[in-house]
Amino acid sequence: MDGRRAALIAAAALPAAFVALFFAYPLAAILERGLTEDGGFELPWDVLGAHSTLELLWFTTWQAAASTLATLAFGLPLAWVVSRFSFPGRSLVRALVLVPFVLPTVVVATAFLAVLPAGSERGLLPILAAHVFFNTAVVVRIVSSYWSRLDPRLWHAAASLGAGPARRLREVTLPVLAPPLTAAAALTFLFCFTSFGVILILGGPGRATLETEIYNQAARAFDLRAAAALSLLQLAAVALVLVVSAATERRLGGAVPLAPEQDALRRPRGAERVAVAGVLGVSALLLGLPLAALVDRSLDGPRGYGLGFYRALGDETASLLVPPWHAVLNSVLFACAATAVALAVGGLAAAAIATRGAPWLDALVMLPLGASAVMLGFGFVIAFDDPPLDLRGSAWLVPVVQALVAAPFVVRIVAPSLRSIDEALREAAAVLGASPARVWREVDLPLVLRAVGVAAGFAFAISLGEFGATVFVARADWPTVPVAIFSFLGRPGAVNAGQAAALSVVLMALTTVVVLAADRVTVRRGSL
């Protein structure tokens, strides 16, 4: 099938070129800065070997490990409840749990600032809490999508062979859940390891991770060589995490009998009812409290409770060059452009990957995910600041870098959906007279539409809230909402804090509406 081969190459070309220009080229620029001195090759031992760097690496690692453990401890009971039981509102709970995950880091950090009692120390505890808040969704969704389809007869078999509840947990549940647990833990660790906005805002002075230190060196100290060296360290660490987690998952993976979800679910009985209600209540309280505090702070204006801070979003302010509502407009515009680019690049990459022709493309498009947003932003700044590609100050860099961050998510959502289409369906269409192009339109497209809709929602939400990379490339007269919030937070006073809270609420509402709407619209269209 030569036509198919040509189509595959064409589909792979655009994403490959995009990644080469906007990821590989900036990465090369970082390598050049970090590994050369006066024109010759030299490892930056003075930076990497410094005592402060070792401390940085140590803190980055252990806060990520602690955050991961805390997230597992908090998320697993919730995963258990939505995996084993049917109760009214179960699918709503599964949907709502996703909301914290898509909220911009800057918004969540602002929300946790609002929870902290006035004047209390920023530090480790708020960081851990914020990381748990974000990543509970990762644990619940990954683990429960597997757990809820486990054939309940596994436990029945174990029970009939004489295993009690504790024994069943140890001998059946945990070993069988090991692969999704590892996957969720690895992903959470990765997100916490490269966490930026949360640490920057909640960490306070002295709490720096690799990610925030790259930003400090590049944007505040202007030591580009040190920033490049730290970026290389970061890249190596992230690669190590990815390799180890992939190897662990492969080792743990095994065939497990899966059943349709409705067969595995049952109503809670007796004491289980109390446990289910308790877990749901505590989870709702802990996940809802920061958001409630954020809304409360945004309404608690200088002239009493009301919409004062929201009205002030239209006024000139000392913190920004433009009225804050411009930032909302900018964010929406940039996010639309970024979503279009991410869908085009990620969708084509997914199509190429799903036809089994280009496994290398999978790894290639996933790379930006591991490379961390701050590194991308930093790479953009040093790569596109002189000829041949002098894009300095171009507003286009913002949607491009956001698309780069969002594209891996698009691939991860669309590719499995494309891959899950039974080849026999395409053959059935061909037998009924559909040409290859018609098969694509009549079979592939409708079946993948829902995934594309969800991916578009995600890409839009990610672009709206993107901070780590955007903060490097956003122009002062074209700020995005997260950048504007960060500006407000950097200035003292209750008015700035209130404006930050109001902008955060706007961003939170936008993000939530977009993600839930994308889910909804595509569900309805897909059911036709």
Place this chain on the structure above:
Amino acid sequence: MSLAVEQLAVSFDGSPALAGVELEVAAGERLAVLGPSGSGKSTLLRAIAGLQRPDAGRVVLDGRDLAGVPTHERGIGLMFQDGVLFPHRNVEGNVAFGLRMQGMPRGERAGRVARVLELVGLSGFERRSTTNLSGGERQRVALARALAPEPRVLLLDEPLGSLDGPLRERLLRDLEALFERLRLTVVLVTHDVGEAFAIGDRVAVFRDGRVVQAAQPDELWARPVDAWTARFLGIRNVREREGRTVVIRPEAVRVERGEGAVVLLAERRGPVVRLRVRLDGGDELDAVTTALEHPRRGDRVAVEIDPAGVFEIDAAPEAG
């Protein structure tokens, strides 16, 4: 429309799935391809439909070589083994699919869909979602979908494969009646002897990627070409003596009260009782009886063989 398959060969990773298949189906004829699973039957259908490119040989439809004609331009219908209904379309959307591909105007489509659905016994199912159908209903929709564009040849891959019991029986009867009425050119693939005999005007016995015998059902039953075919058709009384192969059809073995053999097995299969006896000489034989009062396991019996039911296979069993 007549269909011919000439010296068709397909192999996967070096192992042959089709090894030079020869078949001819006359216009309006129904050919059943009968063989054990893994014998290459499905590959044969896929090659005819153009879903599998043959390594060698030709598929000829009405004198035209189909090499180079893509699947969607062949006008050959295929009903897949487990239906393969489009999950994103309702019953009407599935049945009308081929009509839309032909460019039939919307107005005509509805009428045709209704007629075809009536043909398969699913009148009024247009708006139903395919996910809520029973196994039998799914197969009927799949059949309707394949029939609707009025294909020149209809291929069926184990159409009753996933059904069992009375449902299977009923759909089998319906298929028979439908094909009789429509005078379609049909190639049906099955591993079930009863299904092949019920639907096929002729039956082609398939083994290891080639046709070992093609004949009308009665002829096939009367004269299986070799010992393997006889056993596959369900005749287990095959003896090989002094280089000759002798077959004794079970209905020719009469069992009465007496001496000379012992009953090993007696089980009722509907109106007939299948018996297995061991002669005192050590040979075992299958027999059938329609008697209500029949010998039980362990009974001593006398065995008499009707010479009309004994025949010899001339050819040595084919290799491969």
